[in-house]
Amino acid sequence: MTEAPFTIEQFYKFLAQGKLMAGKCAHCGKIHLPPRPLCDNCFHQTFTWMEIAGKGKLLTYTVIHVAPEQFQALAPYAVGIIELENGLKLPGMITDVPHDQLQIGMPLTIDFTACANAQSWPQWPRYCFKP
Amino acid sequence: MKGKPLVSIVTAGLSKFGKHEGLYARELFAEAVKEAFDRCPRLEPKRDIKAMFVGHMGEAYEHQGHTGAAIADWAGLLNIPATRTEAACASSGAALRSGVYAVLSGLADIVLVGGVEKMTHRTTAEVTEYLAMASDYPFEQWHGITFPGLYALMATAHMHKYGTTERQMAEVALKNHHHGTLNPKAHMQKEITVETALNSRPVATPLKLYDCSLITDGASCAIITKPELASKFTDQPVHIIGTGQASDTIGLYERQSLTSLQAAKLAAKTTYKMAEVTPEDLDVAEVHDCFTIAEIIAYEDLNFCPVGKGGALAETGETRLGGRLPVNTSGGLKAKGHPVGATGTAQAYEIYLQLTGQADRRQVKNAQVGLTHNVGGSGATATVHIYRSDQQ
Numbered sequence: 444m445t446e447a448p449f450t451i452e453q454f455y456k457f458l459a460q461g462k463l464m465a466g467k468c469a470h471c472g473k474i475h476l477p478p479r480p481l482c483d484n485c486f487h488q489t490f491t492w493m494e495i496a497g498k499g500k501l502l503t504y505t506v507i508h509v510a511p512e513q514f515q516a517l518a519p520y521a522v523g524i525i526e527l528e529n530g531l532k533l534p535g536m537i538t539d540v541p542h543d544q545l546q547i548g549m550p551l552t553i554d555f556t557a558c559a560n561a562q563s564w565p566q567w568p569r570y571c572f573k574p
Numbered sequence: 575m576k577g578k579p580l581v582s583i584v585t586a587g588l589s590k591f592g593k594h595e596g597l598y599a600r601e602l603f604a605e606a607v608k609e610a611f612d613r614c615p616r617l618e619p620k621r622d623i624k625a626m627f628v629g630h631m632g633e634a635y636e637h638q639g640h641t642g643a644a645i646a647d648w649a650g651l652l653n654i655p656a657t658r659t660e661a662a663c664a665s666s667g668a669a670l671r672s673g674v675y676a677v678l679s680g681l682a683d684i685v686l687v688g689g690v691e692k693m694t695h696r697t698t699a700e701v702t703e704y705l706a707m708a709s710d711y712p713f714e715q716w717h718g719i720t721f722p723g724l725y726a727l728m729a730t731a732h733m734h735k736y737g738t739t740e741r742q743m744a745e746v747a748l749k750n751h752h753h754g755t756l757n758p759k760a761h762m763q764k765e766i767t768v769e770t771a772l773n774s775r776p777v778a779t780p781l782k783l784y785d786c787s788l789i790t791d792g793a794s795c796a797i798i799t800k801p802e803l804a805s806k807f808t809d810q811p812v813h814i815i816g817t818g819q820a821s822d823t824i825g826l827y828e829r830q831s832l833t834s835l836q837a838a839k840l841a842a843k844t845t846y847k848m849a850e851v852t853p854e855d856l857d858v859a860e861v862h863d864c865f866t867i868a869e870i871i872a873y874e875d876l877n878f879c880p881v882g883k884g885g886a887l888a889e890t891g892e893t894r895l896g897g898r899l900p901v902n903t904s905g906g907l908k909a910k911g912h913p914v915g916a917t918g919t920a921q922a923y924e925i926y927l928q929l930t931g932q933a934d935r936r937q938v939k940n941a942q943v944g945l946t947h948n949v950g951g952s953g954a955t956a957t958v959h960i961y962r963s964d965q966q
Contacts, residue, residue: 505780
């Protein structure tokens with residue numbers, strides 16, 4: 444069986460299966476989240492998949508009030524950047540936290556509930572972060 | 575005398591910034607070009623201008639791509655090599671830089687650089703969506719992170735790390751609105767109070783309406799040439815003595831720092847070195863205040879103050895007209911307006927006016943050395959230029 448390609452699309456396909464997956468360069472060991480087809484550190488192209496624990500801490504956040512049309516029904520909504528293991532970072536929406544209780548450093552966990560149906564570009568599954 | 579001239583600006587033009595109902599971008603650009611030509615009667619545009627670079631961010635606004643050629647035609651320059659440069663909000667900073675490349679290469683000795691954006695005929699929701707295209711699609715736009723949202727993420731981090739306050743950000747808005755009242759071409763020409771800014775409605779917390787630059791229509795341009803040719807066209811050339819550009823990850827989330835822009839720091843370092851200038855030598859600067867926090871971060875990235883002290887600098891009045899280093903005398907993106915593709919060369923236009931003593935009520939006395947800082951997206955592109963007049 445050939446290995447799944449190290450692409451953003453494949454990253455989102457794994458999300459639909461409830462897995463947060465990074466690509467690890469077989470040559471230099473750099474971990475890419477999202478995965479890349481070319482290591483930006485050593486330019487090698489051989490990788491292995493590595494599952495990343497979905498627990499992290501909030502690095503920064505904002506509550507968005509003025510949203511593009513497709514998100515207007517959700518506004519105001521919170522988004523943030525979350526630091527996971529190995530210093531990897533991901534941005535995403537933050538749900539189930541009252542907006543006045545958002546705090547830098549608070550623990551958050553990735554949630555795949557909304558990712559159940561695998562889709563393809565440009566309609567990917569959308570993960571979020573919860574306490 | 576500081577820095578060897580790389581190229582020289584012989585003239586520049588700027589359309590009125592604001593709402594231009596019923597005009598296409600190319601028609602607006604003609605207004606800027608006409609001013610530049612009128613300022614420089616010794617220039618024969620069809621004979622002299624050998625190439626053109628024009629910054630333009632979005633096809634979506636007018637359903638129009640391929641703007642380099644279209645704009646050259648409407649500027650009366652049909653048939654010259656004309657190329658659109660796109661680097662989001664730094665599109666015309668990149669056009670200026672491309673012009674410097676072209677002149678220094680020897681392939682074109684007189685080059686028109688400029689930029690344009692026509693935005694106000696679109697709704698705020700549409701503009702919000704189009705601007706967000708300058709950010710990462712699969713990990714930022716897809717998760718509902720808007721453009722103000724990205725700078726809000728930086729603002730939250732900056733406040734947490736350095737104690738920067740919403741009031742300090744409001745001081746930036748207050749200053750730039752004051753400067754805007756002195757610029758007849760600014761989109762907004764009214765004074766505001768800190769309270770007005772602090773009480774305005776939230777856009778992406780902690781950023782409020784008065785922390786955000788304006789959705790504006792506008793065009794700008796400058797004509798650059800080899801320094802040895804400048805005197806043929808003008809008695810008052812403004813020399814570009816340093817140029818820098820750098821890039822960074824398109825996604826904010828991948829960066830090492832959420833409180834400074836590495837691309838801006840790298841571009842500034844290159845530019846200061848090339849120009850043989852330190853921040854203490856600057857008389858005036860135009861920085862990319864797309865949001866108030868962006869001006870505070872710019873102070874730090876450009877070494878106008880120590881890291882973390884940008885908010886405090888905003889409060890001192892040192893960057894206000896009459897202060898030690900006036901910043902955004904044009905009103906900045908905040909009050910003059912931010913027609914994204916036009917902004918980089920609009921900054922160059924302001925420095926051109928300042929260094930040739932033509933800035934009227936907002937003239938910085940004896941301004942001889944100036945800087946522009948133009949940022950694309952949330953910081954994936956930055957261009958920095960340093961200028962000096964002949965009179966030193």
